[in-house]
Every structure is written in structure tokens, then in C-alpha cells.
Amino acid sequence: MTREELKAAAIAMLDRAYVPYSRFPVGAALECADGTVYTGCNVENASYPAGLCAERNAIFHAVAEGHTDFVRIVVAGRSEDFCVPCGICRQVMREFAPNLEIVCLNGAGEEQSFTLPELLPHSFGPEFLQ
Ligand code: THU
Numbered sequence: 234m235t236r237e238e239l240k241a242a243a244i245a246m247l248d249r250a251y252v253p254y255s256r257f258p259v260g261a262a263l264e265c266a267d268g269t270v271y272t273g274c275n276v277e278n279a280s281y282p283a284g285l286c287a288e289r290n291a292i293f294h295a296v297a298e299g300h301t302d303f304v305r306i307v308v309a310g311r312s313e314d315f316c317v318p319c320g321i322c323r324q325v326m327r328e329f330a331p332n333l334e335i336v337c338l339n340g341a342g343e344e345q346s347f348t349l350p351e352l353l354p355h356s357f358g359p360e361f362l363q
Pocket residue numbers: 252255257258259274275276277284285286287288308316317318319322
């Protein structure tokens with residue numbers, strides 16, 4: 234899948250988002266080292282903290298299918314601002330892919346890219362527990 238196709242996959246997930254409370258859809262598409270792609274959307278809940286972000290939905294789906302080697306994630310939103318991942322999602326990314334590329338899209342489809350160390354400097358990871 235090309236970078237543009239990965240972006241299109243994340244944007245397509247905006248229509249799957251279940252967001253009756255925030256009305257803030259997010260779509261994500263995660264590229265694994267072997268080229269496999271997993272997608273996710275945010276899924277909210279009447280008990281608000283039970284909801285899940287699009288990024289973690291995609292990452293946990295990948296892990297459940299046996300993939301833990303990730304190279305890039307596209308995060309799509311519909312607002313003017315680039316949709317950057319929340320702190321909890323950044324920490325989850327850190328577990329598996331300390332150098333992950335994060336491509337953030339706004340509602341116009343424009344992108345701003347980051348590396349995970351830019352978004353989560355001086356981070357805590359699994360090697361601290363060895
Ligand atoms: N959300 C995501 O899915 N990913 C982000 O990067 C930011 C926030 C979701 C959580 C909640 O469903 C809604 O957006 C508003 O916070």
C-alpha cells in the first residue's frame with residue numbers, strides 16, 4: 234500500500250467512527266513492517282471512559298493478529314487542526330515502535346508528520362523493566 238493509499242484508508246475509517254457523544258470522528262491506518270495494514274476508528278461508550286481511540290483500536294487489532302512491528306500510522310480527523318494522537322495512544326505506540334512515523338491529517342486532507350520521539354520525548358518503555 235502506498236503512503237497515499239494508507240492516508241485514504243485512515244480517512245475511510247472516519248465513516249466507521251462511533252462518536253455519538255463527542256461528534257469527533259477519528260480514523261487510523263497502521264502499516265506493519267511486512268506491509269500489512271490494520272485500521273481503526275474511535276468507539277465511544279455511554280460510560281465515557283470505556284471508549285477507545287482510533288489509534289489504539291488499530292494497534293490492538295494488529296497485536297491481536299500477531300503483528301508488533303510497526304513503521305507508520307496515519308491519523309485522520311475532520312477538523313481544521315491536524316489530528317494528533319492523545320498521550321495514552323503515544324505511550325501505546327512507544328511500547329511497540331519507538332521510532333514510529335505518525336502522519337496527522339486535518340479535514341482538508343493536509344498532513345503534518347512527526348516521529349514518536351518528537352511527540353513523546355524522554356519516554357518510558359519496556360526496556361526500563363529488564
Ligand atoms: N480521539 C481519538 O480517537 N484519537 C485521537 O488522536 C484524539 C482523540 C477520540 C477520543 C474521543 O472518542 C474523541 O476523539 C474526542 O476526544
